[in-house]
Amino acid sequence: MKNVTTSTFDADVLQAEKPVLVDFWAEWCGPCRAVAPILEEIDTEQDGLEIVKVNVDENPDLAQQYQITSIPNMKVFSRGAVVKDIIGAKPKAALEADLADFL
Amino acid sequence: MHKVIIIGSGPAGYTAAIYAARANLNPLLFASSVEAGGDLMTTTDVENFPGFPNGIQGPELMLNMQQQAERFGADVRLEDVTSLELDGPVKKVHVGDETHEAQTVIFATGSAYRKLGVTGEERLSGRGISWCATCDGFFFKDKHLVVVGGGDSAMEEATFLTNFASAVTIVHRSESFRASAVMLERAKNNEKIDFITNATVTEAKGEEAVDALELTDTVTGESRDVPVDGLFIAIGSDPRTHLVHGQLELTDEGTIAVDGRSSRTNLPGVFAAGDVIDPTYRQAVSAASSGMIAALDAQHYLEALED
Numbered sequence: 479m480k481n482v483t484t485s486t487f488d489a490d491v492l493q494a495e496k497p498v499l500v501d502f503w504a505e506w507c508g509p510c511r512a513v514a515p516i517l518e519e520i521d522t523e524q525d526g527l528e529i530v531k532v533n534v535d536e537n538p539d540l541a542q543q544y545q546i547t548s549i550p551n552m553k554v555f556s557r558g559a560v561v562k563d564i565i566g567a568k569p570k571a572a573l574e575a576d577l578a579d580f581l
Numbered sequence: 582m583h584k585v586i587i588i589g590s591g592p593a594g595y596t597a598a599i600y601a602a603r604a605n606l607n608p609l610l611f612a613s614s615v616e617a618g619g620d621l622m623t624t625t626d627v628e629n630f631p632g633f634p635n636g637i638q639g640p641e642l643m644l645n646m647q648q649q650a651e652r653f654g655a656d657v658r659l660e661d662v663t664s665l666e667l668d669g670p671v672k673k674v675h676v677g678d679e680t681h682e683a684q685t686v687i688f689a690t691g692s693a694y695r696k697l698g699v700t701g702e703e704r705l706s707g708r709g710i711s712w713c714a715t716c717d718g719f720f721f722k723d724k725h726l727v728v729v730g731g732g733d734s735a736m737e738e739a740t741f742l743t744n745f746a747s748a749v750t751i752v753h754r755s756e757s758f759r760a761s762a763v764m765l766e767r768a769k770n771n772e773k774i775d776f777i778t779n780a781t782v783t784e785a786k787g788e789e790a791v792d793a794l795e796l797t798d799t800v801t802g803e804s805r806d807v808p809v810d811g812l813f814i815a816i817g818s819d820p821r822t823h824l825v826h827g828q829l830e831l832t833d834e835g836t837i838a839v840d841g842r843s844s845r846t847n848l849p850g851v852f853a854a855g856d857v858i859d860p861t862y863r864q865a866v867s868a869a870s871s872g873m874i875a876a877l878d879a880q881h882y883l884e885a886l887e888d
Binding site for chain 2: 506507510512535545547548549566
Protein backbone atom coordinates (compact mmCIF):
# COMPACT_ATOMS: atom_id res chain seq x y z
CA MET A 479 0.00 0.00 0.00
CA LYS A 480 1.31 3.38 -1.01
CA ASN A 481 2.14 5.93 1.66
CA VAL A 482 0.47 9.24 0.78
CA THR A 483 1.60 12.51 2.36
CA THR A 484 0.39 16.09 2.44
CA SER A 485 2.46 16.90 -0.65
CA THR A 486 1.28 13.91 -2.71
CA PHE A 487 -2.35 13.79 -1.54
CA ASP A 488 -3.67 15.94 -4.37
CA ALA A 489 -2.09 13.91 -7.15
CA ASP A 490 -2.47 10.48 -5.57
CA VAL A 491 -5.97 10.83 -4.16
CA LEU A 492 -7.92 13.88 -5.30
CA GLN A 493 -6.86 13.72 -8.96
CA ALA A 494 -6.87 9.93 -9.22
CA GLU A 495 -8.94 8.38 -12.01
CA LYS A 496 -10.37 5.51 -10.03
CA PRO A 497 -11.75 5.56 -6.48
CA VAL A 498 -9.09 5.61 -3.77
CA LEU A 499 -9.53 4.33 -0.21
CA VAL A 500 -7.39 6.32 2.19
CA ASP A 501 -6.56 4.55 5.45
CA PHE A 502 -5.83 7.21 8.08
CA TRP A 503 -3.70 5.43 10.67
CA ALA A 504 -0.93 5.75 13.24
CA GLU A 505 1.78 3.54 14.69
CA TRP A 506 0.37 3.81 18.23
CA CYS A 507 -3.12 2.68 17.24
CA GLY A 508 -3.60 -1.06 17.85
CA PRO A 509 -6.78 -1.46 15.78
CA CYS A 510 -5.00 0.32 12.88
CA ARG A 511 -2.22 -2.26 12.93
CA ALA A 512 -4.84 -5.03 13.08
CA VAL A 513 -6.76 -3.80 10.04
CA ALA A 514 -3.70 -2.97 7.89
CA PRO A 515 -3.02 -6.53 6.64
CA ILE A 516 -6.71 -6.90 5.75
CA LEU A 517 -6.60 -3.73 3.64
CA GLU A 518 -3.38 -5.01 2.08
CA GLU A 519 -5.20 -8.20 1.06
CA ILE A 520 -8.20 -6.37 -0.35
CA ASP A 521 -5.83 -4.09 -2.27
CA THR A 522 -4.11 -6.99 -4.04
CA GLU A 523 -7.27 -9.00 -4.72
CA GLN A 524 -9.15 -6.47 -6.83
CA ASP A 525 -8.51 -3.44 -9.01
CA GLY A 526 -11.66 -1.38 -8.78
CA LEU A 527 -10.34 0.47 -5.77
CA GLU A 528 -6.86 1.67 -5.00
CA ILE A 529 -5.90 1.56 -1.33
CA VAL A 530 -3.37 3.95 0.18
CA LYS A 531 -2.47 5.05 3.68
CA VAL A 532 -1.90 8.35 5.44
CA ASN A 533 0.07 8.43 8.68
CA VAL A 534 -1.79 11.01 10.79
CA ASP A 535 1.22 11.50 13.05
CA GLU A 536 3.36 12.64 10.13
CA ASN A 537 0.54 14.44 8.28
CA PRO A 538 -1.52 16.16 10.97
CA ASP A 539 -2.78 18.80 8.54
CA LEU A 540 -4.52 16.13 6.44
CA ALA A 541 -6.05 14.63 9.58
CA GLN A 542 -7.30 18.05 10.56
CA GLN A 543 -8.59 18.90 7.10
CA TYR A 544 -10.67 15.72 6.99
CA GLN A 545 -11.73 16.10 10.63
CA ILE A 546 -10.29 12.79 11.74
CA THR A 547 -10.98 12.19 15.44
CA SER A 548 -11.02 8.41 15.50
CA ILE A 549 -8.76 5.92 13.78
CA PRO A 550 -8.57 3.75 11.83
CA ASN A 551 -10.69 5.91 9.56
CA MET A 552 -11.04 4.70 5.99
CA LYS A 553 -12.42 7.20 3.51
CA VAL A 554 -13.16 6.44 -0.12
CA PHE A 555 -12.47 9.38 -2.44
CA SER A 556 -13.98 9.55 -5.90
CA ARG A 557 -13.23 12.52 -8.14
CA GLY A 558 -11.92 14.47 -5.19
CA ALA A 559 -14.89 13.95 -2.88
CA VAL A 560 -15.43 11.61 0.07
CA VAL A 561 -18.07 9.11 -0.99
CA LYS A 562 -17.70 6.55 1.81
CA ASP A 563 -16.56 6.86 5.41
CA ILE A 564 -15.71 3.82 7.53
CA ILE A 565 -14.62 4.27 11.13
CA GLY A 566 -13.04 1.51 13.19
CA ALA A 567 -11.34 -1.78 12.42
CA LYS A 568 -13.57 -4.49 10.98
CA PRO A 569 -13.10 -8.07 9.80
CA LYS A 570 -12.44 -8.57 6.11
CA ALA A 571 -15.95 -9.75 5.24
CA ALA A 572 -17.51 -6.68 6.89
CA LEU A 573 -15.12 -4.32 5.10
CA GLU A 574 -15.78 -5.97 1.76
CA ALA A 575 -19.50 -5.58 2.36
CA ASP A 576 -19.02 -1.88 3.14
CA LEU A 577 -16.92 -1.45 0.02
CA ALA A 578 -19.04 -3.62 -2.29
CA ASP A 579 -19.90 -0.66 -4.56
CA PHE A 580 -16.25 -0.12 -5.39
CA LEU A 581 -14.76 -3.63 -5.59
CA MET B 582 -10.46 -33.61 14.48
CA HIS B 583 -8.90 -31.27 17.02
CA LYS B 584 -8.80 -32.07 20.70
CA VAL B 585 -9.29 -28.46 21.78
CA ILE B 586 -10.43 -25.35 19.95
CA ILE B 587 -10.13 -22.10 21.90
CA ILE B 588 -12.14 -19.06 20.87
CA GLY B 589 -10.76 -15.77 22.11
CA SER B 590 -7.31 -14.28 22.56
CA GLY B 591 -7.34 -12.29 25.78
CA PRO B 592 -5.56 -13.49 28.92
CA ALA B 593 -8.15 -16.31 29.32
CA GLY B 594 -7.80 -17.66 25.79
CA TYR B 595 -4.00 -17.47 25.70
CA THR B 596 -3.59 -18.98 29.18
CA ALA B 597 -5.92 -21.83 28.18
CA ALA B 598 -3.74 -22.27 25.09
CA ILE B 599 -0.52 -22.33 27.14
CA TYR B 600 -1.90 -25.02 29.47
CA ALA B 601 -3.53 -27.06 26.70
CA ALA B 602 -0.41 -26.90 24.55
CA ARG B 603 1.80 -27.99 27.44
CA ALA B 604 -0.57 -30.95 27.95
CA ASN B 605 0.09 -31.92 24.29
CA LEU B 606 -3.48 -31.18 23.26
CA ASN B 607 -2.31 -29.13 20.24
CA PRO B 608 -4.92 -26.41 20.68
CA LEU B 609 -6.20 -24.41 17.77
CA LEU B 610 -7.00 -20.85 18.84
CA PHE B 611 -9.13 -18.39 16.92
CA ALA B 612 -7.90 -14.95 17.92
CA SER B 613 -10.16 -12.87 15.61
CA SER B 614 -8.87 -10.68 12.80
CA VAL B 615 -9.10 -7.20 14.21
CA GLU B 616 -9.51 -7.74 17.94
CA ALA B 617 -6.73 -10.26 18.55
CA GLY B 618 -5.28 -9.81 22.01
CA GLY B 619 -8.53 -8.44 23.38
CA ASP B 620 -9.13 -5.41 25.54
CA LEU B 621 -5.53 -5.05 26.70
CA MET B 622 -4.50 -4.17 23.15
CA THR B 623 -5.86 -0.68 23.69
CA THR B 624 -4.51 -0.31 27.22
CA THR B 625 -1.25 1.44 27.97
CA ASP B 626 0.46 0.67 31.28
CA VAL B 627 -0.64 -2.53 32.99
CA GLU B 628 0.60 -2.15 36.54
CA ASN B 629 -1.32 -4.89 38.36
CA PHE B 630 -0.24 -7.99 36.46
CA PRO B 631 2.21 -9.84 38.72
CA GLY B 632 5.74 -10.32 37.47
CA PHE B 633 6.24 -6.89 35.95
CA PRO B 634 7.58 -4.63 38.71
CA ASN B 635 7.79 -1.65 36.36
CA GLY B 636 4.48 -2.37 34.62
CA ILE B 637 4.12 -3.50 31.03
CA GLN B 638 2.30 -2.12 28.01
CA GLY B 639 -0.97 -3.96 27.30
CA PRO B 640 -0.10 -4.92 23.69
CA GLU B 641 3.33 -6.17 24.77
CA LEU B 642 1.80 -8.33 27.49
CA MET B 643 -0.62 -9.87 25.00
CA LEU B 644 2.09 -10.49 22.42
CA ASN B 645 4.13 -12.21 25.13
CA MET B 646 1.16 -14.44 26.00
CA GLN B 647 0.63 -15.31 22.35
CA GLN B 648 4.30 -16.17 21.87
CA GLN B 649 4.30 -18.25 25.04
CA ALA B 650 1.32 -20.26 23.74
CA GLU B 651 2.90 -20.66 20.30
CA ARG B 652 6.20 -21.78 21.81
CA PHE B 653 4.43 -24.89 23.13
CA GLY B 654 2.68 -25.57 19.85
CA ALA B 655 -0.62 -23.67 19.99
CA ASP B 656 -1.89 -22.83 16.50
CA VAL B 657 -3.03 -19.20 16.71
CA ARG B 658 -5.11 -17.95 13.79
CA LEU B 659 -6.17 -14.36 13.18
CA GLU B 660 -9.60 -15.41 11.96
CA ASP B 661 -13.18 -14.77 13.09
CA VAL B 662 -15.48 -17.56 14.20
CA THR B 663 -18.82 -16.98 12.52
CA SER B 664 -20.98 -19.68 14.13
CA LEU B 665 -20.82 -22.71 16.42
CA GLU B 666 -22.52 -26.08 16.75
CA LEU B 667 -21.73 -27.16 20.28
CA ASP B 668 -24.19 -30.01 20.83
CA GLY B 669 -23.03 -33.64 20.70
CA PRO B 670 -19.57 -35.19 20.96
CA VAL B 671 -18.19 -33.42 17.86
CA LYS B 672 -18.20 -29.66 18.15
CA LYS B 673 -18.25 -27.68 14.91
CA VAL B 674 -16.59 -24.29 14.66
CA HIS B 675 -17.45 -22.38 11.51
CA VAL B 676 -15.06 -19.75 10.23
CA GLY B 677 -16.64 -18.31 7.11
CA ASP B 678 -16.85 -21.23 4.67
CA GLU B 679 -14.51 -23.44 6.68
CA THR B 680 -15.59 -25.86 9.38
CA HIS B 681 -13.26 -27.10 12.11
CA GLU B 682 -14.20 -30.03 14.33
CA ALA B 683 -13.13 -30.55 17.91
CA GLN B 684 -13.82 -32.76 20.90
CA THR B 685 -13.81 -29.75 23.21
CA VAL B 686 -14.32 -26.03 22.84
CA ILE B 687 -13.09 -23.38 25.25
CA PHE B 688 -15.12 -20.22 24.86
CA ALA B 689 -13.25 -17.11 26.01
CA THR B 690 -14.62 -14.24 23.98
CA GLY B 691 -14.50 -11.66 26.76
CA SER B 692 -16.74 -8.68 26.69
CA ALA B 693 -17.71 -5.81 24.45
CA TYR B 694 -17.73 -2.14 25.38
CA ARG B 695 -21.03 -1.01 26.77
CA LYS B 696 -22.75 1.84 25.03
CA LEU B 697 -24.55 4.68 26.75
CA GLY B 698 -27.67 4.10 24.70
CA VAL B 699 -28.47 7.81 24.37
CA THR B 700 -29.55 10.01 21.48
CA GLY B 701 -26.65 11.12 19.31
CA GLU B 702 -24.28 8.38 20.43
CA GLU B 703 -24.50 6.22 17.32
CA ARG B 704 -24.52 9.17 14.92
CA LEU B 705 -21.50 10.87 16.50
CA SER B 706 -19.44 7.71 17.11
CA GLY B 707 -16.03 8.37 15.59
CA ARG B 708 -16.99 12.02 15.36
CA GLY B 709 -15.87 13.09 18.76
CA ILE B 710 -17.20 10.03 20.58
CA SER B 711 -14.65 7.33 21.21
CA TRP B 712 -14.13 4.09 23.13
CA CYS B 713 -10.36 4.05 22.68
CA ALA B 714 -8.26 6.74 24.36
CA THR B 715 -4.98 5.32 23.11
CA CYS B 716 -6.26 5.42 19.52
CA ASP B 717 -7.97 8.78 19.51
CA GLY B 718 -6.52 10.92 22.30
CA PHE B 719 -3.99 12.35 19.83
CA PHE B 720 -6.76 14.19 17.95
CA PHE B 721 -7.80 16.20 21.00
CA LYS B 722 -4.76 18.35 21.65
CA ASP B 723 -5.68 21.29 23.90
CA LYS B 724 -9.34 20.28 23.84
CA HIS B 725 -11.83 19.75 26.63
CA LEU B 726 -12.86 16.14 27.00
CA VAL B 727 -15.39 14.24 29.06
CA VAL B 728 -14.73 10.69 30.20
CA VAL B 729 -17.84 8.95 31.46
CA GLY B 730 -17.43 6.09 33.92
CA GLY B 731 -16.24 5.34 37.44
CA GLY B 732 -14.01 2.31 37.12
CA ASP B 733 -10.31 1.76 36.54
CA SER B 734 -10.70 2.12 32.77
CA ALA B 735 -12.32 5.53 33.17
CA MET B 736 -9.54 6.72 35.50
CA GLU B 737 -6.83 5.33 33.25
CA GLU B 738 -8.34 6.89 30.13
CA ALA B 739 -8.81 10.25 31.81
CA THR B 740 -5.23 10.25 33.07
CA PHE B 741 -3.90 9.18 29.69
CA LEU B 742 -5.95 11.83 27.87
CA THR B 743 -4.36 14.63 29.93
CA ASN B 744 -1.28 14.02 27.76
CA PHE B 745 -3.22 15.73 24.99
CA ALA B 746 -6.28 17.53 26.33
CA SER B 747 -6.29 20.86 28.14
CA ALA B 748 -8.94 19.59 30.56
CA VAL B 749 -10.67 16.29 31.25
CA THR B 750 -13.93 16.02 33.17
CA ILE B 751 -14.89 12.64 34.60
CA VAL B 752 -18.67 12.25 34.71
CA HIS B 753 -19.93 9.54 37.02
CA ARG B 754 -23.45 8.57 38.00
CA SER B 755 -22.80 8.30 41.75
CA GLU B 756 -20.35 9.50 44.37
CA SER B 757 -18.76 6.13 44.99
CA PHE B 758 -16.23 4.77 42.51
CA ARG B 759 -15.53 1.22 41.47
CA ALA B 760 -11.99 2.27 40.54
CA SER B 761 -9.10 1.11 42.69
CA ALA B 762 -7.81 3.61 45.24
CA VAL B 763 -4.51 4.12 43.47
CA MET B 764 -6.15 4.91 40.12
CA LEU B 765 -8.75 7.21 41.67
CA GLU B 766 -6.09 9.11 43.65
CA ARG B 767 -3.96 9.52 40.56
CA ALA B 768 -6.88 11.05 38.70
CA LYS B 769 -7.86 13.27 41.63
CA ASN B 770 -4.30 14.56 41.97
CA ASN B 771 -4.08 15.44 38.29
CA GLU B 772 -4.54 19.19 37.85
CA LYS B 773 -6.16 18.77 34.46
CA ILE B 774 -8.88 16.43 35.75
CA ASP B 775 -12.08 17.50 37.46
CA PHE B 776 -15.13 15.48 38.44
CA ILE B 777 -18.88 15.78 38.01
CA THR B 778 -20.54 13.15 40.20
CA ASN B 779 -24.19 12.16 40.47
CA ALA B 780 -24.64 12.85 36.78
CA THR B 781 -25.28 10.83 33.66
CA VAL B 782 -24.88 11.75 30.02
CA THR B 783 -28.37 11.74 28.56
CA GLU B 784 -27.69 13.11 25.09
CA ALA B 785 -24.73 13.77 22.79
CA LYS B 786 -25.22 16.89 20.71
CA GLY B 787 -23.54 18.31 17.62
CA GLU B 788 -23.96 18.50 13.85
CA GLU B 789 -20.75 17.22 12.26
CA ALA B 790 -19.03 16.38 15.52
CA VAL B 791 -19.97 16.28 19.18
CA ASP B 792 -19.91 19.77 20.69
CA ALA B 793 -22.04 19.42 23.83
CA LEU B 794 -23.41 16.86 26.22
CA GLU B 795 -26.65 16.96 28.08
CA LEU B 796 -25.96 15.93 31.66
CA THR B 797 -28.76 14.93 33.99
CA ASP B 798 -28.32 15.07 37.75
CA THR B 799 -29.16 11.66 39.19
CA VAL B 800 -30.38 13.22 42.45
CA THR B 801 -32.41 16.25 41.33
CA GLY B 802 -33.26 15.06 37.82
CA GLU B 803 -32.25 18.46 36.42
CA SER B 804 -30.57 18.64 33.01
CA ARG B 805 -28.00 21.01 31.61
CA ASP B 806 -25.79 21.24 28.53
CA VAL B 807 -22.03 21.18 28.91
CA PRO B 808 -19.88 22.16 25.92
CA VAL B 809 -17.18 19.59 25.07
CA ASP B 810 -14.86 18.70 22.21
CA GLY B 811 -14.93 14.99 22.76
CA LEU B 812 -16.47 12.18 24.77
CA PHE B 813 -14.73 8.97 25.81
CA ILE B 814 -17.02 6.23 27.09
CA ALA B 815 -15.67 3.83 29.72
CA ILE B 816 -18.77 2.52 31.49
CA GLY B 817 -17.81 -1.11 31.47
CA SER B 818 -18.59 -3.95 29.15
CA ASP B 819 -21.05 -6.75 28.53
CA PRO B 820 -20.18 -10.42 28.07
CA ARG B 821 -19.84 -11.29 24.41
CA THR B 822 -22.16 -14.28 24.07
CA HIS B 823 -23.90 -13.85 20.69
CA LEU B 824 -22.16 -16.91 19.21
CA VAL B 825 -23.66 -19.21 21.86
CA HIS B 826 -27.16 -17.82 22.29
CA GLY B 827 -29.64 -20.68 22.37
CA GLN B 828 -26.84 -23.20 22.98
CA LEU B 829 -25.28 -22.32 26.31
CA GLU B 830 -27.13 -21.34 29.45
CA LEU B 831 -26.61 -17.80 30.62
CA THR B 832 -26.89 -16.30 34.09
CA ASP B 833 -29.18 -13.41 35.00
CA GLU B 834 -26.17 -11.15 34.58
CA GLY B 835 -25.75 -12.31 30.99
CA THR B 836 -22.56 -14.26 31.57
CA ILE B 837 -22.24 -17.91 30.56
CA ALA B 838 -23.34 -20.19 33.39
CA VAL B 839 -20.64 -22.54 34.65
CA ASP B 840 -20.74 -25.28 37.24
CA GLY B 841 -19.37 -23.96 40.54
CA ARG B 842 -15.71 -23.00 40.41
CA SER B 843 -15.21 -25.04 37.24
CA SER B 844 -15.46 -23.86 33.64
CA ARG B 845 -18.04 -26.51 32.68
CA THR B 846 -21.05 -25.13 30.80
CA ASN B 847 -24.38 -26.96 30.43
CA LEU B 848 -22.98 -28.81 27.38
CA PRO B 849 -20.45 -31.62 27.90
CA GLY B 850 -17.09 -30.76 26.32
CA VAL B 851 -17.82 -27.05 26.20
CA PHE B 852 -15.93 -24.87 28.66
CA ALA B 853 -16.00 -21.13 29.21
CA ALA B 854 -13.43 -18.82 30.74
CA GLY B 855 -12.55 -15.21 31.41
CA ASP B 856 -14.75 -12.13 31.35
CA VAL B 857 -17.50 -14.00 29.52
CA ILE B 858 -18.23 -15.97 32.73
CA ASP B 859 -17.25 -13.28 35.22
CA PRO B 860 -19.79 -10.65 36.31
CA THR B 861 -17.62 -9.43 39.19
CA TYR B 862 -13.85 -9.17 38.88
CA ARG B 863 -12.94 -8.99 35.19
CA GLN B 864 -9.21 -8.56 35.63
CA ALA B 865 -6.39 -9.80 33.43
CA VAL B 866 -5.23 -11.97 36.34
CA SER B 867 -8.63 -13.52 37.01
CA ALA B 868 -9.13 -14.13 33.28
CA ALA B 869 -5.74 -15.86 33.06
CA SER B 870 -6.60 -18.03 36.04
CA SER B 871 -9.97 -18.85 34.52
CA GLY B 872 -8.28 -19.87 31.25
CA MET B 873 -6.07 -22.26 33.20
CA ILE B 874 -9.17 -23.84 34.80
CA ALA B 875 -10.80 -24.32 31.40
CA ALA B 876 -7.71 -25.99 29.95
CA LEU B 877 -7.46 -28.40 32.90
CA ASP B 878 -11.20 -29.14 32.77
CA ALA B 879 -10.94 -29.85 29.03
CA GLN B 880 -7.93 -32.08 29.66
CA HIS B 881 -9.80 -34.09 32.32
CA TYR B 882 -12.84 -34.39 30.05
CA LEU B 883 -10.67 -35.75 27.23
CA GLU B 884 -8.95 -38.19 29.59
CA ALA B 885 -12.34 -39.45 30.79
CA LEU B 886 -13.39 -40.05 27.16
CA GLU B 887 -10.40 -42.32 26.66
CA ASP B 888 -11.11 -44.46 29.71
